[in-house]
Amino acid sequence: MLVPLAALALLQGGSTDTVPVPVRIGGVEIRARIDSVARRAVQPVVLLDGAALRTQQAASIGETLAGLAGLRSMSMTTGIGKPVIRGLHSTRIVTLDGGQRVETQQWGADHAPNVETMGAERIEVVKGPSSVRYGSDAIGGVINVVRRPLLDARGLEGWLAERSVAVAYHSGIGGADATAGLDLARGRGALRATLTGRDAGTMRTPRGALPNTESRAFNGELAAGWHGARLSGEFTASSREERIGIFDDTVSAPGFAGYQRISTDRARVVLRAPQADGAIEATLGWERNYRREYDPAIASDVVLGLLASTQTALLEWHHPLGERWRGTAGVFAMHGRFEKRGSATLIPGSRTEDLAAFVTESADYGRLALSVGARYDRRHLHADDDAVLDLQAQTRRFDAVTGSMGASYALRPGVVLALNVGRGFRAPTASELFANGFHEGTRAYERGDPTLAVESSLSTDLSLRVARGPLRAELSAYDNRIADYIYLRPTGSGGFVFDSLAVVQGDAVLRGVELTTRWQATPGFALSGSGDYGRGTNTATGLPLPFMPPLRLVGTATWSRPRAGALLRPQLALVTEHHARQSRLEPRDVATAAYTLLHLRSSAAWDLAGRVLLLDLDLRNALDRRYRDHMSRYKEFADAVGRAVVLRVTTRW
Numbered sequence: 001m002l003v004p005l006a007a008l009a010l011l012q013g014g015s016t017d018t019v020p021v022p023v024r025i026g027g028v029e030i031r032a033r034i035d036s037v038a039r040r041a042v043q044p045v046v047l048l049d050g051a052a053l054r055t056q057q058a059a060s061i062g063e064t065l066a067g068l069a070g071l072r073s074m075s076m077t078t079g080i081g082k083p084v085i086r087g088l089h090s091t092r093i094v095t096l097d098g099g100q101r102v103e104t105q106q107w108g109a110d111h112a113p114n115v116e117t118m119g120a121e122r123i124e125v126v127k128g129p130s131s132v133r134y135g136s137d138a139i140g141g142v143i144n145v146v147r148r149p150l151l152d153a154r155g156l157e158g159w160l161a162e163r164s165v166a167v168a169y170h171s172g173i174g175g176a177d178a179t180a181g182l183d184l185a186r187g188r189g190a191l192r193a194t195l196t197g198r199d200a201g202t203m204r205t206p207r208g209a210l211p212n213t214e215s216r217a218f219n220g221e222l223a224a225g226w227h228g229a230r231l232s233g234e235f236t237a238s239s240r241e242e243r244i245g246i247f248d249d250t251v252s253a254p255g256f257a258g259y260q261r262i263s264t265d266r267a268r269v270v271l272r273a274p275q276a277d278g279a280i281e282a283t284l285g286w287e288r289n290y291r292r293e294y295d296p297a298i299a300s301d302v303v304l305g306l307l308a309s310t311q312t313a314l315l316e317w318h319h320p321l322g323e324r325w326r327g328t329a330g331v332f333a334m335h336g337r338f339e340k341r342g343s344a345t346l347i348p349g350s351r352t353e354d355l356a357a358f359v360t361e362s363a364d365y366g367r368l369a370l371s372v373g374a375r376y377d378r379r380h381l382h383a384d385d386d387a388v389l390d391l392q393a394q395t396r397r398f399d400a401v402t403g404s405m406g407a408s409y410a411l412r413p414g415v416v417l418a419l420n421v422g423r424g425f426r427a428p429t430a431s432e433l434f435a436n437g438f439h440e441g442t443r444a445y446e447r448g449d450p451t452l453a454v455e456s457s458l459s460t461d462l463s464l465r466v467a468r469g470p471l472r473a474e475l476s477a478y479d480n481r482i483a484d485y486i487y488l489r490p491t492g493s494g495g496f497v498f499d500s501l502a503v504v505q506g507d508a509v510l511r512g513v514e515l516t517t518r519w520q521a522t523p524g525f526a527l528s529g530s531g532d533y534g535r536g537t538n539t540a541t542g543l544p545l546p547f548m549p550p551l552r553l554v555g556t557a558t559w560s561r562p563r564a565g566a567l568l569r570p571q572l573a574l575v576t577e578h579h580a581r582q583s584r585l586e587p588r589d590v591a592t593a594a595y596t597l598l599h600l601r602s603s604a605a606w607d608l609a610g611r612v613l614l615l616d617l618d619l620r621n622a623l624d625r626r627y628r629d630h631m632s633r634y635k636e637f638a639d640a641v642g643r644a645v646v647l648r649v650t651t652r653w
Contacts, residue, residue, distance in 0.1 A: 042371045042406030043130075043420045044070075044461055044476055044514075049122030051603065054650060055616045057118060057168065059175070059200050059215060061095070064117050065143070069514045069532045070127050070476075072549045076633040078173045078200035079215030079244035080112045084631060085127055086478065087510050087536045087548050088140030091429055094130070096144040098236060100268045100285040101134075103310045103336060113143075114240055114264040114289065116219040118166065118179040118196045121148040128478060129424025129459045131402040132373035135332060135356050139424035139457045139482065150192055150225040150234065151185035160185040164652040172620065172644025173213075174201030192223040203247075205639040206626045212245040212257055233271045240264040246293075247634055258295040258303075264288070278319040278326075285312040292342070305341025310334065327361035338430060346437040346446070348386035350430040354379050360404075367410040371420075374403045379427045383450075389436045396433065398454050400425040414468040420461045428452040432486055432503045445500045446488065452505060457482045470520040480510040487538065487545075490588070506540020529555045535584070543586045550582035550592070550630055568605040568612075575599040582630040590636045595627035614650040619643070 046068055048056065058064045062073030062081030074082040074089055082089050095102045095113040104114045117123065123145050130138040153160040162183040169176045179196040198217040202209040218241050225234040246258040268285040286309075293304040316330035334354040340347065358375035379398040383391060404422035411417055435448040459480040466473040485508035488501040512534030520526045531553045536545030560571040581594040600619040605612055624643035628635040 042369065042408050042418050043404075043422070044127040044463060044478075046070075046125045046127070047122050048125070051616075053117070053120065053122060054166070054614070055601070055603065055618065055648065057177070057648070059173070059177075059198055059217075060112055061115050061117055061123075061143070061145070062112060065123065065125065067554075068125065069516050069530045070512070070534075071125065072631045074547060074631050074633065075629065077213040077215060077245055077247050078175065078203055079198075079217065079242060080633075082112045083143055084547070084549065085125070085141035085143075086480065086512060087534050087545060088480075089547070091137050092140040092426060094134045094138040094142045096134075096142065097238075097266065098147045098268065099144065099270070099283060100266065100287070101310075101312055101334070103287060103308060104264060104289045111291065114242065114262055115145050116196055116217075116221070116238075116240060117145055118177065118219075119147070119164075119181055119194045119221070120145045122146050128420065128461050128480065129402075129404075129422045129457050131377075131400070131424040132358060132375045132404045132422065133360060135354065135375065135377050136379060136398075136400070136425060136427045139426045139455060140480075147223070147236075150190035150223060151183050152190065152227060153185035153187060154227060158186065162652065164650075166648065166650040168646065168648040170200070170644060170646050171204075172641040172646075173203055175199055188227045190225045190227070192221075194221045195219070203641055204644075206624050206642040207639055210247055210634070210638050212259070213247045215242065215244045217242040231271065231273050233269065235267070235269050237267040238265070247638070256295075258293065261292045261294070263290045275319075278317065281316045281318065283312075283314040283316075285314075286310070287312075290341075302342035304344045304346065307339040307341055308336060310336040321361060324365060325361055325363040327359060329359045330357070332356040332358070344437065345386070345388045347431045347435050347448075348389055348391050349384040350434075351382045352379065352430075353382075369408045371406045372404065374401070376401050377425070381427070381430060381433070383430065383434050386434075389434065391434055391436070394450065396428075396450070398427040400427075400454055400456070414466060416463075416465045418461075418463040418465065420459075422459050424457040424459065426455040426486075428454070428486055435503065446503070447491075447501070448503045449505075452486060452503065453484045455482055455484050455486060471518070473517040474515070476514045478510075478512055478514075482508045482510070485538065485540075489541075506538055508536060508538050508540075508545060510534060510536040510545070524560055526558045526560075527556070528558070529553070538586070544584045544589075546586050546589050547631060548582070548584070550594075551580035553578045564604075566606060568607060570604040571602060573599075573601040575601060579627075579630070592628045592630040592635055595625060597625055597627070598622045611651055611653040614648075616646075616648040616650075618646040620646060 048068065056064050056067060059078045060081030062083045065071045065083050066073035070086050072084040074084050083093060085093055095115060097115045102113055102115060126142040128141055130142045134142055151160050151162060164181045167178045177198040181194040184191045196219040200215045202211060203213045221238040223234060223236040226232060242262040244260045246260060248256040265288045268283060271282045273280045288309045291306040292302045295303050313333045314330060316328050318328050320326050336352040338350045340349055356375060356377040360373035362371040377400045381396045383394050385393045402423040402425055406420035408416055408418035431448065433448045433450050433452055435446045438445050457480055459478065461476060461478045463474060463476040484505045486503060486505055489504045491500045491502050514532045516530045518526060518528040533551040534548060536548045538545055554577050556573055556575045558571065558573045564570045577597045579595055583591045585591055600622055603616045605614050621643050626639050629640045632640060
């Protein structure tokens with residue numbers, strides 16, 4: 001769980017007011033409980049699960065989450081989509097795979113989290129600083145891809161088995177994906193094997209296909225668990241292979257055929273020992289991520305290679321404090337090693353060592369819920385000697401103390417006001433400190449600053465939640481102030497045919513509002529809407545922050561029936577999605593015009609002799625509208641995907 005109180009608020013059942021309610025946000029159905037229990041969620045949390053997660057599956061985690069209020073995807077080809085939470089991305093967001101920290105996107109905006117979402121039970125998103133629980137980088141939020149729990153066959157005779165298959169086709173990228181899973185359990189033991197394959201062709205726009213935007217991925221995962229009376233454990237191992245084309249401007253780089261190959265291996269062990277009123281839990285993780293960049297126009301060898309290996313250890317004590325308070329105390333350690341490979345050199349080899357201790361506590365006083373937390377982090381970053389970069393071996397130490405406090409109060413039944421204030425921090429990365437070379441991702445020569453200080457943020461979030469009768473609504477406003485914000489600044493130095501950028505620091509502030517509503521007009525008809533808007537400003541320069549999404553408004557009308565003949569739960573939705581013009585830009589950014597899209601979405605299920613078959617059919621951008629997404633890395637010279645049909649078939653038995 002990301003935040004115990006928030007998770008409790010969203011998952012706990014209760015009275016008739018706590019029945020799960022489907023909420024459409026940007027055409028995404030989120031099953032969450034926004035009711036009297038939600039007063040416990042002092043920090044904004046959203047879950048993507050069930051039918052919503054199934055139908056919104058995409059080639060990247062960023063695209064999968066892009067429809068949620070406050071979230072977007074920074075896209076680049078079919079295989080790269082970086083989640084953006086309230087205008088922050090990359091190393092300002094922590095991504096977890098089954099609770100294991102993922103360290104695969106620290107090299108730039110063209111490096112996405114390599115996490116497979118097919119087969120996940122749900123995705124949890126915490127919006128706003130979460131450094132108290134997750135340390136450095138959680139300055140913008142946290143994303144956790146939660147796997148389904150293993151089967152439990154205790155008390156049953158023989159084997160318990162569950163099989164699942166899902167297949168999908170997306171005409172807009174000429175691609176398909178498929179996943180198959182097998183779960184087995186007997187007695188106290190359980191096994192799971194999952195295989196997923198993705199094959200995406202070129203992106204198809206109203207003006208034609210975009211060359212070299214293909215991507216392929218294969219992911220395999222194996223899990224084994226043991227349910228003991230005094231000790232339970234689970235081991236998970238996964239391996240992922242990807243090949244992603246690098247799309248470039250067809251005018252300045254005609255025929256460019258560069259691509260990335262990415263290999264990601266992970267393993268984790270989770271041990272849990274229950275106690276009378278709590279539990280002790282230990283999580284050990286290992287990750288190896290190897291990125292190879294090729295430019296066939298130059299050579300078939302690796303041009304830029306980035307090899308990172310990470311080991312993590314987390315020990316937590318979940319405990320009560322008296323009758324009203326419960327919390328978690330823990331320690332965290334991480335060791336990371338980076339090695340450079342290939343013919344090009346951008347950053348030196350390095351190793352990172354983290355050590356942290358934290359405590360979070362929460363209480364329920366009826367109409368009032370409280371949450372407090374504190375954490376201390378220490379990071380050592382050791383850079384190797386590098387003659388090419390003219391760098392001598394050196395060590396930087398970063399210390400940070402963070403804290404949070406929040407409260408929610410039920411003004412009346414079904415109306416809750418929540419306030420959360422938290423500090424976050426981010427230590428500079430090796431590339432920000434020591435880069436000295438050409439970076440293909442920014443198309444610029446980059447020079448780091450070895451004297452950089454820690455980024456520190458102070459965020460305030462205020463939410464009003466309503467759950468009365470047929471109405472569900474949530475209005476949130478946030479203010480996130482970041483001291484010593486790290487960014488790239490053009491130097492204006494000549495001698496290159498490309499930009500020259502230097503890493504510098506200043507201050508920044510991000511402010512915004514988010515609204516989600518749903519009105520169940522009749523048992524079979526509902527209207528829902530959402531909107532989000534944010535502004536980010538570099539206060540050191542007075543300029544806007546780059547890649548800030550414009551105003552977005554979404555409206556959805558949904559018709560549904562419990563049954564129609566042989567069809568179970570048939571549903572039809574009409575979605576309109578409006579994005580405003582974004583002309584508030586920093587000098588190197590490109591303006592994008594306003595546009596409105598129309599989507600048609602339908603789903604139904606069949607009961608075939610005890611096997612449920614689910615069919616989802618979407619018509620996206622039904623009018624084949626030409627537009628350019630402001631969060632696209634290629635918006636300067638290419639349209640977004642045009643009309644597309646997405647067909648998904650899922651079965652489980």
